[in-house]
Amino acid sequence: SPKTKNIAQKLKEALPKELFSLIKKIGETAENLGINAYIIGGFVRDLIIGRKNFDLDVVVEGDATEFAKKIAKLFNAKVHTFDRFKTATVVFPDGNRIDFASARTEVYRSPGALPEVDMAPLKKDLMRRDFTINTLAVKINSKDFGKLIDFFGGLKDIKDRKIRVLHSLSFVEDPTRILRALRFATRYRFELGSHTEKLLKMAVQRKLFKTVEGQRIYHELKQIMLEDNPLRVLNKLEQYKVLSSLFDNLNWNRWEKDLFERLRKVVIWHKLNFPESSINYHLPFFGALFLKEDYEDVNRYLSFLSVPEKEKKEILDMCRLIIPTIKRIEKAKKNSEIYSLLKSKSEEFILLLAAYPESEETREKILKYLKEWKDVKPLVSGKDLINRFKLKPGPIFKEILNKLKYAIIDEKIPEDNKEKQLSYVEKLLDENRKMD
Template identity: 30%
Template sequence: MDYTAQILKNPIFKIVGEAADEMQVETYVIGGFVRDILLKRPSKDIDFVCVGSGIALAKTVASRLGNARVNVFKNFGTAMISYKDWELEFVGARRESYRKESRKPIVEDGTLEDDQNRRDFTINALAIGLSKHNFGKLIDSFDGLKDLKRKTLRTPLDPDVTFSDDPLRMMRAIRFATQLHFDIEPDTFDGIVKNADRIKIVSKERIADELNKIILADKPSYGFKLLFHSGLLKLIFPEMVDLHGVDIIDGKGHKDNFYHTLQVLDNTADRSKYLWLRWAAILHDIAKPATKRFDKKAGWTFHGHEDKGARMVPKIFRKLKLPLNDKMDYVQKLVRLHLRPIALVKENITDTAIRRLLFEAGDDIEDLMKLCKADVTSKNDVKVKKYLSNFKKVEKKMREVEEKDRVRNFQPPITGDEIIEAFNLRPGRVIGEIKEEIKEAILEGKIRNDKQEAWNYMLEVAQKKGVELN
């Protein structure tokens, strides 16, 4: 068939097929690789399933590849070979059964049909024969090819069973739908809704992994809408669901911050593929429900939501098992600063305000500006153009100030050690105070970011504090 001929051009399939015939085990290429090639998507991970020992087959293939290294995972009955740019995984066909309290299956040897039955979706159950008698034959037991053409995700068996057995498949369904721009077949989606509560038995790490893949898709909002309507989002990330809805008092309403956040996320995705910038987009307004107030004159306000949101970031990262490292610090910084450039879109913008923003944002200033531009979601084109034009003015001013004052990666020109030596001091609070005053003077524009000017200013500060030169 035409669509399999393309797949089987690579000599690796002939090598695996010959090894399988030598061992007299039926062998197939199956799953994601077949799906992706049929969808004309690049793929370098190939799964082979054989009716026999996958580990033994891997070792035979490795010898035919010039004694390639085999990584064996006995507990899972799998083996992997890294060959050139390819990751080859071998496993024996399996039959699986599940206990209600766990998504870890009880595994037994099985047939190809058993192995296809245990697959999550019909498009992932497609297999191609590699043995001599069926080389190139597509085995499509569940009309997966039709579902590929229809752009539909469907479970091979009853979705209630599929999702109850392994609830992570619900996240995978939404992830595949988002990545591939597919619809989820109605009965399959109903199965997700019905079993949403089962997600509680899945580890937070596995959920976060799928969530990040959704966030990295071309249009991540689609995945979040599916998560929301299925009931999964409320269970895995309730803070985001809290953004949903509009309150109206005295005829005054605010925008729905859930859908606004999704628009900002999509806008950010258009500007950057960086996962953590996209997380900053998701969390930039996360504290709006907690800071929402109604004022009879001003209407709805969310004062301080940027600071409270930044304080919420570590708790959310911990709960979702996201990394508690510089990635979290980066997201926290962007959430805290996301209103600052908007506040600077005035004609009388001061160098001091620009210096402070450059100092606080540092190397993340470009990403902060991407987030700020993405945050402009008005349906009024004139308003959008005005905001974006103002941001250009701010960026121009930033370049001018940075060229003059070099504060973007500001390091105080006088170190703590130099202060200690100059005044023969013991380490203590006064040293930090002198350094802070020098920093403030530079940011306020009282002195330039220059060693000699900073030294002279330090002497003035020290004199006021009664500290004498050594």
């Protein structure tokens, strides 16, 4: 039987009040229905490590979609069910969301799996997981609320700071776990267990990545690019010869590493200044990884990874356009020249552009585009052109307002002074008349 320990108090301290009481009520509902419910996986791991994480995964020993529907009704929440996988997401009125899944009860035998005799559904479910640190569960039924369940020694491995697989064929069964192991090891500054490390090295040597669907590898690489410090993970991938195994011609040298470091800082700056932004932060990092590679190689890598067409195009465009764009920015004499160069580019590309130059001066200009120039809006409007200048709406409107905008960006006219903007328009119209 597994070791037990109660972590109800820890849960209470780590979670926002309303989320904690939500979980308590879900546990009461489970108890009333006679179903066992647990929080499992990454959340529990991070709770014990002390890392912020509010992504709750609840597993029930029973029908998760039915359970989720009952919970949703009780809380007046929205529920999205995925019947094929017996999973559901409940979105509560306060914005909290919780994922529900059924503990897999069907017999699942993989070549290297542990024996399964008379096993609880929860244990069977946890046995399919990647590392011991991800196999912890907390029971939330009111009767046992907060009981920590540890079938595979995950708690000790967290204490010992070790990443360990559950069985010897784990990496063979799913080679994407190689990427996951090195990502978690880097994130938590844990080591690979010595047996796990041997298995990982063997799996890399046997080129097992070739047996995996590219999109699953891409998914894991994307998770890496979304880590706080992708550079450190990639260095680890390099150390275990994973990078060269995935991308046969790839350069991972001083230049690429420095670019990654500059990009990390630019991304931190961006998140701080645009906390609501929903841009794809992984894309500039993929751009940075492939920037100096042959275009044909990049094409081949992205096809191998089955990168979605839109993202593929974005990454290839970055590789193609970065040097010419940087050259033009460096040559630009006016702010508005930079503005007109950047206004058609994606924000993801602009972040990579900002990271590219070693010169702070060029970088500042690119960041200034994002922070100031991009959102310049003249106070003079189309209405003013009609009412004050008696113009008829037409292409000239856009022309005038654009010229005004460029003048503001070039700091010839203040952004917040409508009178000065109106006299600038007046002057433009005068000049036009003279030319006619």
